[in-house]
Amino acid sequence: MKLLIDFFPIILFFVAFKVWGIYAATGVAIVATIAQIVYLRFKNGKVEPMQWVSLGVIVLFGGATLLAHDENFIKWKPTVLYWLMGAALLLGQLIFKKNLLRSVMGAQLQLPDAVWLKLNLAWSAFFAAMGALNLWVAYNFDTDDWVNFKLFGGMGLMFVFVIAQAIYMSRYLPQDAAKGSAPNDAEAKDKQP
Structure with missing residues (x-):
């Protein structure tokens, strides 16, 4: 459900673009993001800082797109x-x-400090690369291709990166959880009458 809420504005943007074009889709994305924030505020009682930043960015760049009637703003x-x-x-x-x-994931995962540092740097690099890739697609392909990339390419690359991170992290997760609570052979022999 959380994943659907997170991608709600992107999916609506994509659908609106295919039906009505870039300017209507931009308006839909702004309204959908506002609705997303309102929903999260009432459901959870709070909104994460990056979600507020996302709202600010879509209102600023989406608003500029609509006011200037220039799709380059929304592409940025x-x-x-x-x-x-x-x-x-x-x-x-x-x-x-x-x-x-x-700070965000530490309550769910116990990892060594060096692993947290590598993950943090990897995500920083990934976001930098995704930003550059978005601009490359935006300026080297038409708007329809950019919208397709935004939904399928961006989400696909994010999915692949998350899977790669999960595989990397799995090497450092405590093994007790993986073994379960089954007693080993020595414990089983000690408990026999």
């Missing part, structure tokens, strides 16, 4: 968002000595 929106997320992770680590990725 994913890049700006990717670069802001990557910069937040990197600057948090380098300047504030705080691993923001660990």
Whole structure:
């Protein structure tokens, strides 16, 4: 359900673009993002800082697209968002000595400090690359191709990256959870009458 909520504005943007074009889709994306924030606020009682940033970016760049009637603004929106997320992770680590990725996921995962650092740097690099790739697609292909890339290419690359991160992290997860609670042979023999 959370995944659907997260991708709700992107999916509606895609559908609206295919039916009505880029400007209507931009308006739909703005309204959908506002609806997403309202829903999260009432459901969870709070909204994550990056979700507020995402709302600000879509309102700013989407609004500029509609006011100037220039689709280049909306094409910059994913890049700006990717670069802001990557910069937040990197600057948090380098300047504030705080691993923001660990702050978000640390309650669910127990990993060594060095692994958290590598994950944080990997995500920073991934976001930087995704921002650059978005601009390359936006300026080298037509708007229809860019919208397809935004939904399928962007989500596909994110999915592949998350799977790669999960495989990497699995090497460092505590093995007790994987073994379960079954007693080993020595414990079983000790318990026999």
